Amino acid sequence: MPRFHHFALALALSTSLVAAGPALAKAKAANPAPIADLVKAVDIPYQAFTLDNGLRVIVHEDRKAPVVAVSVWYRVGSKHEPKGKTGFAHLFEHLMFNGSENAPGDFFEPLQQVGATDSNGTTNVDRTNYFETVPTGALDLALFLESDRMGHLLGAVTQEKLDNQRGVVQNEKRQGDNNPYGLLRYEIFENLFPTGHPYHHSTIGSMGDLNSASLGDVKKWFTDNYGPNNAVLVIAGDVDLATAKAKVGEWFGDIPRGPAIAAPVVKVPTLPAPLAKEVRDLVPTTRIYRMWAIPGLNDPESVPLQMAMTVLGGLSSSRLDNALVRKDPVAVSVSAGAQPFEDAGILLVQADVKPGVDPAHVAKRLDEEIASFLASGPTADELQRAAASYLGGVISGLESVGGFGGKAVALAEGALYSNDPGYYKVELDRMAKATPEQVKAVANKWLSRPAFSLTYTPGERTEGGENRGGAVTAGKPREFVGADRYWNPALGDVGPDTGIGTSIADRSQMPAVTDLKALDFPAIERAKLKNGIEVVFARRATVPTVNVAVSFDAGYAADPHNALGTQSLMLSLMDEGTTSLDSIAFAEAKERLGAQIDGSANADETVFSLFALKPNLAPSLTLLADYIRNPAFDAKELERVRAQQLNRLNAELNNPNAIASRVLMPTLYGPDHPYGIPPSGLGNAKAVTAATREQLAAFHATWFRPDTARIFVVGDTTLKDVTKQLDAAFGNWKTPATAKPTKHFEIAIPQPKPRILLIDRPKSPQSVILAGKILDAKGGDDLDVLRSANDIFGGNFLSRFNMNLRETKGWSYGVRARISSEKDRLSWVIAAPVQADRTGDSIRELQSDLKAFLGDKGVTADELQRTVNGSVRELPGSFETSGDVLGGLRSIVKFGRPDNYYETLAATYEAMTAPEIDAAARKAFSADDLVYVIVGDAAVVKPQLDGLGLAVETASPAN
Secondary structure: OOOHHHHOOOOOOOOOOOOOOOOOOOOOOOOOOOHHHHHHOOOOOOEEEEOOOOOEEEEEEOOOOOEEEEEEEEOOOHHHOOOOOOOHHHHHHHHOOOOEOOEOOOOHHHHHHOOOEEEEEEEOOOOEEEEEEEEHHHHHHHHHHHHHHHHOOHHHOOHHHHHHHHHHHHHHHHHHHHOOOOOHHHHHHHHHOOOOOOOOOOOOOOHHHHHHOOHHHHHHHHHHHOOHHHEEEEEEEOOOHHHHHHHHHHHHOOOOOOOOEEEEOOOOOOOOOOEEEEEEEOOOOOEEEEEEEEEOOOOOOHHHHHHHHHHHHHOOOOHHHHHHHHHOOOEEEEEEEEEEOOOEEEEEEEEEEOOOOOHHHHHHHHHHHHHHHHHHOOOHHHHHHHHHHHHHHHHHHOOOOOOOOOHHHHHHHHHHHHOOOOHHHHHHHHHHHOOHHHHHHHHHHHHOOOOEEEEEEEOOOOOOOOOOOOOOOOOOEEEEOOOHHHOOOOOOEOOOOOOOOOOOOOOOOOOOOOOOOOOOOOOOEEEEOOOOOEEEEEEOOOOOEEEEEEEEOOOHHHOOOOOOOHHHHHHHHHOOEEOOOEHHHHHHHHHHHOOEEEEEEOOOOEEEEEEEEHHHHHHHHHHHHHHHHOEOOOHHHHHHHHHHHHHHHHHHOOOHHHHHHHHHHHHHHOOOOOOOOOOOOOOOHHHHHHOOHHHHHHHHHHHOOHHHEEEEEEEOOOHHHHHHHHHHHHOOOOOOOOOOOOOOOOOOOOOOOOEEEEEEOOOOOEEEEEEEEEEEEEOOOOOHHHHHHHHHHHHOOOOHHHHHHHHHOOOOOOOEEEEOOOOOEEEEEEEEEEEHHHHHHHHHHHHHHHHHHHOOOOOOHHHHHHHHHHHHHOHHHHOOOHHHHHHHHHHHHHOOOOOOHHHHHHHHHHOOOHHHHHHHHHHHOOOOOOEEEEEEOHHHHHHHHOOOOOOEEEOOOOO
């Protein structure tokens, strides 16, 4: 379950697409469930104990699925790095996946064998964490692996591994820097926090410090920071306290306590005077920021400050959206958010200037709106909407036991940062009790200080990120001993247990995986509404929420090829209100209910989605139906929506990955095929500029009708109840007399013409390589064997191509191969972002690896075992949440599969043989007919392409 601040802020791009709506009569407001009742629904019961070596352990029992989340959090992040050692915490996170003394292979190898899901590790300013969700029968294995790298790592850390992971991390840095706004992370921390402040430098660190990291340095980093007394272990899921105690004691009990930790002194800085800076970047339009440093997450003012920012610029009905995007459209998007870390935080307000408007005028208007908000403060209704919107996400998050944002995360964060695993309740209580007067006072206190004003202006960068991310001077540390100052056993601790902490586990072999349970996919039920719309339903009552998807046979493939972008523009305009609710009223209605309603599309389908809290389901469905059936399509709002889409399109033309896709797909499918379009669906500037209100309304009338619709529902209700509610909302919707629309997939796909299409992007530190072809297969074919072949070659972390370019060569942060999931003809695309000076070499490695895989070096016995075991054992964890089940339902219907399809997959995987996988790969894949697209610095890249045997053509994306 994410904490409050996890919803508040995106550091890079704001994607607010809501513009003004007509001044129409507002529909009668529904009575939403009280905030106090929603807060009561948020509960993560836990028990806790501490080993003799200081390891704090938190256990949460959740028997809904046969999976257990294991999450280990170490109190070490980039704020703990001394001068000359920036990036060490993150570099060490990478090294922790490269094997330990008793598990010397890649950490992901045994985890994939047991079907782990959500396996990863992350580093931020305050901490480093490692997590995986495993089948219940693999809990011993997960604890063995985590304990082995906590207590038995250093013998496995070699110079070769350090050099390799240094290269991987440096390519992760280049990959981030290469994107639009990629240097923003440096600007924020370097300017808000002075040199010497623990938060001054970037978590990714500097190239110089990464280059200077020695084997002795990283080993000392481990011994200084990775003791059990500096860690929190959370076990959440299909487990009880007694079992957890026994297993944790066995695997972690013999690890000695680490040294006392020197934690940095961290203060909340205030700029001595207003600071302004302008930078240039490949961005679509001028972006204006206002930033402040703020208190950390334990400060009582943190939650009220976050609520203030939600009202100011976090809601779709926010003050900034209403003022600068709807009523006086000088910006195409706005946002505001507060991101508190443990000891301090950042507050960002931003506005993307509408093209043609003077940035100075937008800056003035932005400052005026901030001042106006500080003068008036939020209303009680705004705070209610902010709280309801947040709580919807929180309650949804209770379905996941682990991963990036599940219940284990909430408990670990509370324990590590706040000395209280249940600290989320403190935050929710503060949110529920926040008053307009309190929020106003807190906002004025922190935003009245000098701001850092940053302006991003379109243009060529004057500097890259190679020399950014460092500049640390050592601060005076404060001492604390072990974990004692940070662990309060008052809430949920079962008391000391001196019998825990002395076991010595058998590490001579990995623990056996036992008692694995098969997937029990929820029963699928069906009904029909009065007008014939089919309802496909599965009950999931874990949390009091309901997910609904109204799916239409449309998608981006339905876009007229002479008017690409029509559907995206139509969907954006639909957000601007209905015939009874203007734009602001529609946004407010969603927020009051804690509902999320939006429209999206993929190649084949257009889907209108609803996430609803169970007590608010009926009014939420009424709102969804009004949104789908009665869009206002007000002509006055079209111009602002058009400007927003043109801005998004311009942003896509500055993003190297998007540029490559815009070129590759029309090349592979041909410009006349329904899939031969830019896959984002944003279309091209000419068509978007020319689109009319009538054209969008006609597209809606043509493609969205009862006989092209299906409704999927997963959640805490029954088919009978939800069908009755859906009939009230959709049952009287009549099918028009006209014939259903069709998409023309019979258009011939061109014969492949192997070559390299090179798009010049000067000063790019990385090249993005895409290589692809069209397969002689459709989405509904039996493709499980072929997809397994793709997994082995390039489809996952342990695949041959990724292990070569990332783990052996260190030229990339990660490469992947992907078989698409459309209904008609599928594509096979290999994506490789690589350091610029290794572009040609990377293509050679791809060709070599692929030819070997399709030749005499087919699937090995180990690869077969890993693929079969992983695919079978991950099935129960793959459908942990209602959203997962909803995706499964939609896939079953889309591809005409039997209702028990996912429950038959285990037998399909277990029957696979290496010769069968090899045959499928050799029939479908090939090395000689791939089309390559490269987006990079042509001056650096082009000389590397000689000798590849491929013609090189200069290309540019259609705009």
